Amino acid sequence: MLKIFKYLKFKEWVQAAISLVFIVIQVWLDLKLPDYMSDITRLVQTPGSAMSDIWEQGFYMLLCALGSVISAVIVGFFAARIAASFSQRLRSMLFYKVDSFSMEEINRFSTSSLITRSTNDITQIQMLVTMGLQMIVKAPILSVWALTKIAGKGMEWSLATGVAVLIMIVIIAFIMIFVLPKFRKMQTLTDNLNQVTRENLTGLRVVRAYNAEAYQEEKFEKANEELTKTQLFTSRGMAVMMPMMSMIMSGLSLAIYWIGAYLIQDAQAMDKLPIFSNMVVFSAYAVQVIMSFMMLVMLFILMPRATVSAKRINEVLDTKPTIISGTLTEGKTGLVGEVEFKNVSFKYPDAAEYVLQDVSFSVKKGETVAFIGSTGSGKSTLINLVPRFFDATEGQVLIDGVNVKDYDTEALYNKIGYVPQKAVLFRGSVSSNVAYGENGKETVSEEQVRKAVAIAQGTDFVEAMDSGYYADISQGGTNVSGGQKQRLAIARAVCRDPEIYIFDDSFSALDYKTDRVLRSALKKETAGITSLIVAQRIGTIMDADQIIVLDEGRMVGKGTHKELLATCQVYKEIAMSQLSEEELVS
Numbered sequence: 001m002l003k004i005f006k007y008l009k010f011k012e013w014v015q016a017a018i019s020l021v022f023i024v025i026q027v028w029l030d031l032k033l034p035d036y037m038s039d040i041t042r043l044v045q046t047p048g049s050a051m052s053d054i055w056e057q058g059f060y061m062l063l064c065a066l067g068s069v070i071s072a073v074i075v076g077f078f079a080a081r082i083a084a085s086f087s088q089r090l091r092s093m094l095f096y097k098v099d100s101f102s103m104e105e106i107n108r109f110s111t112s113s114l115i116t117r118s119t120n121d122i123t124q125i126q127m128l129v130t131m132g133l134q135m136i137v138k139a140p141i142l143s144v145w146a147l148t149k150i151a152g153k154g155m156e157w158s159l160a161t162g163v164a165v166l167i168m169i170v171i172i173a174f175i176m177i178f179v180l181p182k183f184r185k186m187q188t189l190t191d192n193l194n195q196v197t198r199e200n201l202t203g204l205r206v207v208r209a210y211n212a213e214a215y216q217e218e219k220f221e222k223a224n225e226e227l228t229k230t231q232l233f234t235s236r237g238m239a240v241m242m243p244m245m246s247m248i249m250s251g252l253s254l255a256i257y258w259i260g261a262y263l264i265q266d267a268q269a270m271d272k273l274p275i276f277s278n279m280v281v282f283s284a285y286a287v288q289v290i291m292s293f294m295m296l297v298m299l300f301i302l303m304p305r306a307t308v309s310a311k312r313i314n315e316v317l318d319t320k321p322t323i324i325s326g327t328l329t330e331g332k333t334g335l336v337g338e339v340e341f342k343n344v345s346f347k348y349p350d351a352a353e354y355v356l357q358d359v360s361f362s363v364k365k366g367e368t369v370a371f372i373g374s375t376g377s378g379k380s381t382l383i384n385l386v387p388r389f390f391d392a393t394e395g396q397v398l399i400d401g402v403n404v405k406d407y408d409t410e411a412l413y414n415k416i417g418y419v420p421q422k423a424v425l426f427r428g429s430v431s432s433n434v435a436y437g438e439n440g441k442e443t444v445s446e447e448q449v450r451k452a453v454a455i456a457q458g459t460d461f462v463e464a465m466d467s468g469y470y471a472d473i474s475q476g477g478t479n480v481s482g483g484q485k486q487r488l489a490i491a492r493a494v495c496r497d498p499e500i501y502i503f504d505d506s507f508s509a510l511d512y513k514t515d516r517v518l519r520s521a522l523k524k525e526t527a528g529i530t531s532l533i534v535a536q537r538i539g540t541i542m543d544a545d546q547i548i549v550l551d552e553g554r555m556v557g558k559g560t561h562k563e564l565l566a567t568c569q570v571y572k573e574i575a576m577s578q579l580s581e582e583e584l585v586s
């Protein structure tokens with residue numbers, strides 16, 4: 001928990017220190033009140049007291065109360081400020097950290113858990129800072145100070161207060177044993193609920209189409225029920241706890257007056273007044289002692305959740321990304337757009353089996369290399385090693401003669417134009433999506449955007465949109481078709497003007513004609529740029545300079561379409577399943 005506070009800035013520590021001063025002032029003023037009360041009681045009971053003296057003490061009491069309120073407002077103001085700026089910083093830090101994560105870390109935490117950590121967990125910390133700053137400091141000062149004030153003012157009353165404090169301690173222990181574990185569980189259950197909600201929302205169309213609402217609702221209800229049950233348990237615990245605390249507080253006041261009544265009755269006439277005055281003061285201080293314990297209980301409610309949240313936030317912030325940037329910004333002199341795999345093997349983190357085994361090939365500048373193979377043969381995995389979404393477990397992946405691990409990641413990404421299997425569009429316009437990101441060169445002009453869209457065969461549909469290149473694209477690109485999305489994603493890669501294109505099955509949503517026209521435009525307009533293409537269709541890749549055939553993670557063929565037809569059985573089978581006799585021969 002304390003570890004998270006190392007992210008507080010000096011300015012916030014200063015504000016906390018100022019708050020501390022005001023908290024001490026507030027406690028001092030609160031504890032001063034009973035003194036004046038005692039004076040007033042004494043004055044009222046003393047024959048011949050002047051009314052003006054009583055008014056004077058009353059005026060001091062009023063001043064104390066006012067000062068206490070002003071101090072409380074100042075403390076509240078600072079606490080809110082510190083909490084708000086601290087949580088803003090934590091949110092930014094989490095965002096930047098997650099941005100630096102590779103797929104391995106994202107998968108390890110899960111997307112929904114990362115979202116809960118950046119929102120709900122930070123709110124818990126914010127709440128703790130806002131309320132805790134006042135209580136953590138105030139409760140111990142108040143209790144110790146109030147106890148010193150009542151010390152020696154009456155054995156019997158001290159005993160009564162001791163019993164009340166003991167009962168309070170038993171209650172706090174009860175909270176710690178039974179309620180704390182439930183608070184800890186609450187964050188994980190919130191994660192779980194978010195996960196189910198997210199899955200349902202992203203897959204809503206499938207849920208509808210398969211009449212799976214009942215199934216999804218059941219999943220949701222289970223997660224919801226679990227969270228509700230835990231919340232109810234803790235709330236019930238607290239619902240019982242708070243009135244019990246108030247009861248103890250009132251009970252103690254009653255006990256003090258009751259004991260006081262006996263003491264006054266048994267006392268000599270001249271001792272009656274001091275005992276009465278002591279009793280009034282004692283009960284006021286005893287209430288403060290109980291109040292401080294009540295604050296502690298409140299802290300015990302806030303602390304466990306915030307502690308769990310702090311741990312979860314720290315887990316993310318302390319995670320070292322497995323993909324660490326190198327330092328080189330350029331490849332070997334004279335080499336541009338060259339890719340080489342040297343005996344590359346790969347297995348996913350925590351997986352037992354290798355997904356790729358001993359893959360070796362090299363690609364020269366301007367060449368097109370295609371990867372084909374059955375589903376799950378490792379094609380996407382293979383090309384994901386080039387932009388370092390994962391690092392090779394064994395062997396080396398080289399770009400321009402340099403291991404990808406040695407490149408500064410920004411310089412590495414500047415060399416690559418990557419189009420994923422599932423096109424991703426961001427909220428904005430057509431233009432902002434195509435000119436997306438930076439490539440270390442000058443900013444992209446409107447002309448370049450138009451040209452990229454034209455190469456990606458998107459001009460017709462973009463110009464038919466309401467505002468053309470400035471037409472709105474909604475989050476995830478839900479207002480364009482799958483093929484249009486893919487064309488915009490391809491245009492984005494073209495606009496980047498990279499050394500190497502990576503197309504991960506990026507032509508699959510295009511019709512055959514668009515696929516052919518797009519590839520020939522790419523070849524013509526972007527000659528000299530190396531292309532790595534994963535494809536399922538033989539038609540898409542038969543013109544490639546080199547085709548690599550994968551089967552269960554192993555390279556079982558390498559060559560041109562013609563060579564492979566003659567030498568590679570796996571390729572021949574794929575080709576025969578897709579092409580007619582004439583196409584095979586031609």
Ligand SMILES: Nc1ncnc2c1ncn2[C@@H]1O[C@H](COP(=O)(O)OP(=O)(O)OP(=O)(O)O)[C@@H](O)[C@H]1O
Pocket residue numbers: 107348351355373374375376377378379380381382
């Ligand atoms: N993140 C991951 N964690 C663990 N295993 C994975 C992960 N992604 C893929 N795999 C496994 O790696 C193997 C290769 O997957 P990959 O996506 O590379 O195949 P592919 O040839 O591209 O398939 P497709 O043509 O269906 O896209 C599969 O067996 C898959 O289950």
